[in-house]
Amino acid sequence: MAINNVLLLEVQGIVHALPVEFVQRTLFISPNQIFSNKDCKTINLDGQSVLVANLADLLELSNSPAYSEIAKFEPQDQIHQPCILIKVGEEVFGLFVDRLMQTQEVVMKPQSQLLKRVRNVSGATILGSGEVCMILNPSDLLKSLQQQTTSLVSAKPRKTVKTKPLILLVEDSIPVRTQEKRLLEKAGYEVVVAEDGLDGYHKLQTRAFDAVISDVEMPNLDGLSLTQKIRQHPEYQTLPIILVTTLASDTDKARGADVGANAYIIKSNFNQDVLLEILGRLI
Template sequence: MPLQSDALVVRAADRYYAIPLVQIERVVRINPEKLYDYYQSNDATLNFEDNDYRVRYLNEILSGNKLNELVVNTNTSLPVIIIKNRTGQNIALQVDQIAGSRIEVVVKPLGQQFSNLSGISAATIMGDGSVMLILDLIALMRNAPVLKEVASSTGSKHRRLESQSTVMVVDDSVTVRKVTSRFLERQGYKVAVAKDGVDAIEILQETIPDLILLDIEMPRMDGFEVAIQIRHNKRLQHIPIIMITSRTGEKHRERALEIGVNDYMGKPFQENELLNKIQTLLGEEVSLTHEG
């Protein structure tokens, strides 16, 4: 007979996980700027409530993605789970959201392919039939330093994209990304690609391109939201943005320009027109290189 356990549902990026209540001492909320500064520093612990805690960010442990700098600009505090730990060390796990109050889950053992994953103890079937992983917080935190090194090496790959004349292409269409990237590479540009707005914001934590080509209609976060976040971020707000979209109506164009987009083009774009706009915004000489 499957075991039953009381758990808390949390969100990390766009995924949800269950945490057994027996592992949780309590949940506190902390200013995002304080957390961001701590993650950027070399400090071993973060002090709050008159105690020092070793804090880790769940999404960074699981996927290598650090706390989004743009979250710091919001007024919303972030949830930090204080973990029950018999070793005497104060440890805590930051998540993006407490997504569900106390729930009762039916614990099912993991299949053999997941049995070697440290920090994942079991799984549960949700009401809609989806599978939610159940975390083992002690094992997860013990494994965090190793995973952090892996994440750092992944981040260095993004940083290698940073150079003169890097153009970021943000579009949910694989075809548009490929066609646009090949065209730009033929003109001598380095290209960074993002499959949607959320992906773009994550890449912008590691890479500052010289210019962004931005679609409007995308899942998870549309182009307007991306442009707003960029224009309200001191580190990114200088980047020129050309919005390229099938939404060619005056209403959308006006909204884009109000946000601070530098130029606006309809799809499908003319290559020479796009290149002229890019080179104008980057202060380069206008020339079109044709493939031989």
């Protein structure tokens, strides 16, 4: 055991301690004093940029169920936030906390055999209130801040991975379904197949589809009824729906338009290029 002079602070409703020898100064920072520089937060102090972060983020307290149960502290001052400037070697950085408390001498107890090394923590002490208080490790906190900054900066240049447009193909005929699926996949689409209208309606709600291609004459639920059922949902009002069918009369085409289909293609005049052109235009 060792005697340490520490600064007590509160974050997420929990009291923590920092060894005083690493604390350069404490101050209050307003939001307009914080600058964003290459995905990092900094403050200007005596003409120098000082890296800052929320201590709760470095300790990942927001991800802890134990802390979420007891973190009910509301900052008293919403305009200025307490900040502790810490110096480790030649490096100076700032940590935002919820509340600054007093300094006092404490007896630091080392980690148990089960917890010989815990990141960001040097040891623990028991306060006069009987509360167990973690004594933080400034060197570890600096490393955590640097790692957090590096991960943010390195993540920025990565290109967004483009996913294939997702098509729901509803067709009860196995040969036609196989032909259309191969055509769409060859054109660069990801295809989910449904055996009839009812199957298609259920599968529509499992993924975020970019378009629906459906036959009209099918068991359980035909294509016209499927289209009408889809359009009843506000979130599917703009979802492209293409009907591919043998029904070629003007009345059939009009019915397709009435229920909300965006395109109506006749199977007897089926042209692969036409389907792909219409699909590409609608998506």
